[in-house]
Amino acid sequence: MTLIRGVIFDLDGVIVSTDDCHYRAWKRMADEEHIAFDRADNERLRGVSRMESLAIILERATVPYTDAQKAALAARKNEYYVELIHSLTPADILPGALETLAALKTKGVKIAIGSSSRNTPLILKQIGLDKAFDAVADGNGITHSKPDPEVFLLAARLLGLAPADCLVVEDADAGVQAALAGGMKALGVGSAANNPTATYRAQSLAEADLTAMLR
Ligand code: BG6
Ligand code: MG
Numbered sequence: 001m002t003l004i005r006g007v008i009f010d011l012d013g014v015i016v017s018t019d020d021c022h023y024r025a026w027k028r029m030a031d032e033e034h035i036a037f038d039r040a041d042n043e044r045l046r047g048v049s050r051m052e053s054l055a056i057i058l059e060r061a062t063v064p065y066t067d068a069q070k071a072a073l074a075a076r077k078n079e080y081y082v083e084l085i086h087s088l089t090p091a092d093i094l095p096g097a098l099e100t101l102a103a104l105k106t107k108g109v110k111i112a113i114g115s116s117s118r119n120t121p122l123i124l125k126q127i128g129l130d131k132a133f134d135a136v137a138d139g140n141g142i143t144h145s146k147p148d149p150e151v152f153l154l155a156a157r158l159l160g161l162a163p164a165d166c167l168v169v170e171d172a173d174a175g176v177q178a179a180l181a182g183g184m185k186a187l188g189v190g191s192a193a194n195n196p197t198a199t200y201r202a203q204s205l206a207e208a209d210l211t212a213m214l215r
Pocket of ligand 1: 011120
Protein backbone atom coordinates (compact mmCIF):
# COMPACT_ATOMS: atom_id res chain seq x y z
CA MET A 1 0.00 0.00 0.00
CA THR A 2 1.44 3.40 -0.96
CA LEU A 3 0.98 6.48 1.10
CA ILE A 4 0.24 9.63 -0.88
CA ARG A 5 2.81 12.26 0.07
CA GLY A 6 1.98 14.87 -2.55
CA VAL A 7 -1.12 16.06 -4.39
CA ILE A 8 -0.69 17.72 -7.79
CA PHE A 9 -3.58 19.91 -8.88
CA ASP A 10 -4.44 20.88 -12.41
CA LEU A 11 -5.27 24.60 -12.36
CA ASP A 12 -7.99 25.40 -14.94
CA GLY A 13 -11.23 23.66 -13.98
CA VAL A 14 -9.87 22.25 -10.69
CA ILE A 15 -8.64 25.21 -8.65
CA VAL A 16 -10.17 28.05 -10.66
CA SER A 17 -12.92 28.51 -13.17
CA THR A 18 -11.32 29.91 -16.34
CA ASP A 19 -13.47 27.96 -18.83
CA ASP A 20 -15.55 30.94 -19.77
CA CYS A 21 -12.49 33.17 -20.30
CA HIS A 22 -10.91 30.59 -22.62
CA TYR A 23 -14.20 30.18 -24.48
CA ARG A 24 -14.81 33.91 -24.94
CA ALA A 25 -11.23 34.56 -26.10
CA TRP A 26 -11.24 31.71 -28.65
CA LYS A 27 -14.76 32.66 -29.75
CA ARG A 28 -13.74 36.28 -30.41
CA MET A 29 -10.77 35.15 -32.49
CA ALA A 30 -12.83 32.49 -34.33
CA ASP A 31 -15.63 34.98 -35.11
CA GLU A 32 -13.10 37.45 -36.50
CA GLU A 33 -11.77 34.67 -38.75
CA HIS A 34 -15.28 33.44 -39.68
CA ILE A 35 -14.52 30.01 -38.22
CA ALA A 36 -17.44 28.11 -36.64
CA PHE A 37 -16.81 27.55 -32.92
CA ASP A 38 -19.18 26.75 -30.06
CA ARG A 39 -19.12 25.58 -26.44
CA ALA A 40 -19.13 21.93 -27.49
CA ASP A 41 -15.94 22.55 -29.53
CA ASN A 42 -14.52 24.33 -26.47
CA GLU A 43 -14.89 21.12 -24.42
CA ARG A 44 -12.33 19.48 -26.69
CA LEU A 45 -9.73 22.08 -25.66
CA ARG A 46 -9.76 21.10 -21.99
CA GLY A 47 -6.20 20.37 -20.80
CA VAL A 48 -4.81 20.80 -24.31
CA SER A 49 -1.98 23.28 -25.02
CA ARG A 50 -2.61 26.61 -26.77
CA MET A 51 -1.22 25.55 -30.17
CA GLU A 52 -2.96 22.17 -30.05
CA SER A 53 -6.20 23.95 -29.15
CA LEU A 54 -5.75 26.20 -32.18
CA ALA A 55 -5.20 23.15 -34.41
CA ILE A 56 -8.55 21.75 -33.19
CA ILE A 57 -10.31 25.06 -33.92
CA LEU A 58 -8.76 25.25 -37.39
CA GLU A 59 -10.28 21.86 -38.28
CA ARG A 60 -13.36 23.96 -39.14
CA ALA A 61 -11.51 26.71 -41.03
CA THR A 62 -12.34 27.07 -44.71
CA VAL A 63 -9.02 28.61 -45.72
CA PRO A 64 -5.49 27.33 -45.03
CA TYR A 65 -3.22 29.15 -42.56
CA THR A 66 0.58 29.29 -42.66
CA ASP A 67 2.61 28.57 -39.52
CA ALA A 68 3.27 32.30 -39.09
CA GLN A 69 -0.46 33.05 -39.36
CA LYS A 70 -1.22 30.28 -36.83
CA ALA A 71 1.27 31.77 -34.38
CA ALA A 72 -0.39 35.17 -34.82
CA LEU A 73 -3.87 33.70 -34.23
CA ALA A 74 -2.71 32.00 -31.01
CA ALA A 75 -1.06 35.23 -29.85
CA ARG A 76 -4.23 37.19 -30.60
CA LYS A 77 -6.38 34.73 -28.65
CA ASN A 78 -3.94 34.93 -25.74
CA GLU A 79 -4.13 38.73 -25.78
CA TYR A 80 -7.93 38.49 -25.46
CA TYR A 81 -7.60 35.79 -22.78
CA VAL A 82 -5.09 37.74 -20.67
CA GLU A 83 -7.39 40.77 -20.84
CA LEU A 84 -10.20 38.60 -19.40
CA ILE A 85 -8.19 36.83 -16.69
CA HIS A 86 -7.09 40.18 -15.32
CA SER A 87 -10.56 40.37 -13.82
CA LEU A 88 -10.28 36.99 -12.02
CA THR A 89 -10.42 37.29 -8.22
CA PRO A 90 -10.33 34.85 -5.28
CA ALA A 91 -14.11 34.57 -5.80
CA ASP A 92 -13.34 32.48 -8.91
CA ILE A 93 -11.67 29.76 -6.84
CA LEU A 94 -13.77 26.60 -7.26
CA PRO A 95 -15.82 25.10 -4.36
CA GLY A 96 -13.78 22.98 -1.97
CA ALA A 97 -10.37 24.01 -3.32
CA LEU A 98 -9.24 26.22 -0.43
CA GLU A 99 -10.51 23.76 2.18
CA THR A 100 -8.71 20.90 0.44
CA LEU A 101 -5.40 22.79 0.27
CA ALA A 102 -5.67 23.72 3.95
CA ALA A 103 -6.49 20.14 4.99
CA LEU A 104 -3.52 18.75 3.07
CA LYS A 105 -1.15 21.31 4.59
CA THR A 106 -2.36 20.33 8.07
CA LYS A 107 -1.61 16.68 7.28
CA GLY A 108 1.88 17.53 5.99
CA VAL A 109 1.02 16.46 2.44
CA LYS A 110 2.87 18.52 -0.19
CA ILE A 111 0.84 20.38 -2.81
CA ALA A 112 1.74 21.38 -6.36
CA ILE A 113 0.23 22.74 -9.54
CA GLY A 114 0.56 20.77 -12.79
CA SER A 115 -1.00 22.86 -15.56
CA SER A 116 -0.60 23.12 -19.34
CA SER A 117 -1.24 26.86 -19.13
CA ARG A 118 1.55 29.33 -19.74
CA ASN A 119 -0.61 31.87 -17.91
CA THR A 120 -0.39 29.90 -14.63
CA PRO A 121 1.71 32.53 -12.75
CA LEU A 122 -0.71 35.34 -13.66
CA ILE A 123 -3.80 33.27 -12.76
CA LEU A 124 -2.36 32.21 -9.39
CA LYS A 125 -1.54 35.84 -8.61
CA GLN A 126 -5.04 37.01 -9.58
CA ILE A 127 -6.70 34.50 -7.25
CA GLY A 128 -4.23 35.12 -4.41
CA LEU A 129 -2.66 31.64 -4.48
CA ASP A 130 0.76 32.55 -5.89
CA LYS A 131 2.46 31.58 -2.62
CA ALA A 132 0.16 28.69 -1.70
CA PHE A 133 1.90 25.77 -3.43
CA ASP A 134 5.15 23.94 -2.64
CA ALA A 135 5.84 23.65 -6.38
CA VAL A 136 4.41 24.95 -9.65
CA ALA A 137 4.91 23.10 -12.94
CA ASP A 138 3.24 24.70 -15.95
CA GLY A 139 3.19 25.15 -19.71
CA ASN A 140 6.31 27.33 -19.53
CA GLY A 141 8.48 24.45 -18.33
CA ILE A 142 7.46 21.59 -20.60
CA THR A 143 7.65 20.56 -24.25
CA HIS A 144 4.93 17.89 -24.36
CA SER A 145 1.44 18.68 -23.14
CA LYS A 146 -1.16 16.34 -21.61
CA PRO A 147 -1.89 13.42 -22.22
CA ASP A 148 1.93 13.28 -22.00
CA PRO A 149 2.86 13.02 -18.30
CA GLU A 150 5.71 15.58 -18.53
CA VAL A 151 4.07 18.37 -16.49
CA PHE A 152 3.12 16.01 -13.65
CA LEU A 153 6.54 14.32 -13.61
CA LEU A 154 8.08 17.79 -13.38
CA ALA A 155 5.76 18.69 -10.50
CA ALA A 156 6.67 15.47 -8.63
CA ARG A 157 10.36 16.14 -9.19
CA LEU A 158 10.00 19.71 -7.89
CA LEU A 159 8.28 18.31 -4.79
CA GLY A 160 11.11 15.80 -4.38
CA LEU A 161 8.68 12.88 -4.56
CA ALA A 162 8.42 9.69 -6.60
CA PRO A 163 5.45 9.64 -9.03
CA ALA A 164 3.94 6.66 -7.16
CA ASP A 165 3.71 8.84 -4.03
CA CYS A 166 1.56 11.43 -5.83
CA LEU A 167 -2.13 11.88 -6.53
CA VAL A 168 -3.22 14.14 -9.41
CA VAL A 169 -6.53 16.03 -9.43
CA GLU A 170 -7.81 16.66 -12.96
CA ASP A 171 -10.93 17.86 -14.81
CA ALA A 172 -9.68 16.82 -18.26
CA ASP A 173 -9.65 13.29 -19.65
CA ALA A 174 -6.25 14.11 -21.22
CA GLY A 175 -5.01 15.01 -17.74
CA VAL A 176 -6.27 11.79 -16.14
CA GLN A 177 -4.51 9.88 -18.92
CA ALA A 178 -1.31 11.88 -18.29
CA ALA A 179 -1.36 11.18 -14.55
CA LEU A 180 -1.82 7.44 -15.04
CA ALA A 181 0.86 7.38 -17.75
CA GLY A 182 3.20 9.02 -15.25
CA GLY A 183 2.59 6.29 -12.68
CA MET A 184 0.42 8.44 -10.41
CA LYS A 185 -3.10 8.02 -9.08
CA ALA A 186 -5.78 10.29 -10.51
CA LEU A 187 -8.88 11.88 -9.05
CA GLY A 188 -11.26 12.98 -11.82
CA VAL A 189 -13.49 15.97 -11.01
CA GLY A 190 -15.83 18.17 -13.08
CA SER A 191 -15.74 17.04 -16.71
CA ALA A 192 -13.62 14.03 -15.69
CA ALA A 193 -15.93 13.07 -12.81
CA ASN A 194 -17.25 10.12 -14.81
CA ASN A 195 -13.96 9.06 -16.37
CA PRO A 196 -13.92 5.27 -15.81
CA THR A 197 -10.11 5.11 -15.95
CA ALA A 198 -9.60 7.56 -13.05
CA THR A 199 -8.52 5.97 -9.76
CA TYR A 200 -11.12 8.08 -7.92
CA ARG A 201 -14.05 10.25 -9.04
CA ALA A 202 -15.97 13.15 -7.47
CA GLN A 203 -18.17 15.92 -8.88
CA SER A 204 -15.88 18.58 -7.35
CA LEU A 205 -13.23 18.99 -4.68
CA ALA A 206 -16.04 19.94 -2.30
CA GLU A 207 -17.44 16.41 -2.61
CA ALA A 208 -14.15 14.51 -2.65
CA ASP A 209 -13.01 12.66 0.46
CA LEU A 210 -9.31 13.21 -0.06
CA THR A 211 -8.41 11.76 3.33
CA ALA A 212 -9.57 8.34 2.13
CA MET A 213 -7.43 8.70 -1.00
CA LEU A 214 -4.21 9.48 0.87
CA ARG A 215 -3.88 5.93 2.16
C1 BG6 B 1 -5.15 24.31 -19.88
C2 BG6 B 1 -6.57 24.55 -20.36
O1 BG6 B 1 -5.08 24.37 -18.49
O2 BG6 B 1 -4.27 25.29 -20.43
C3 BG6 B 1 -6.59 24.58 -21.88
O3 BG6 B 1 -7.41 23.53 -19.88
C4 BG6 B 1 -5.60 25.62 -22.40
O4 BG6 B 1 -7.90 24.86 -22.32
C5 BG6 B 1 -4.20 25.31 -21.85
O5 BG6 B 1 -5.57 25.58 -23.82
C6 BG6 B 1 -3.15 26.31 -22.31
O6 BG6 B 1 -3.41 27.55 -21.73
P1 BG6 B 1 -2.64 28.89 -22.07
O7 BG6 B 1 -3.02 29.81 -20.95
O8 BG6 B 1 -1.16 28.58 -22.05
O9 BG6 B 1 -3.09 29.36 -23.41
MG1 MG C 1 -8.14 21.56 -16.42
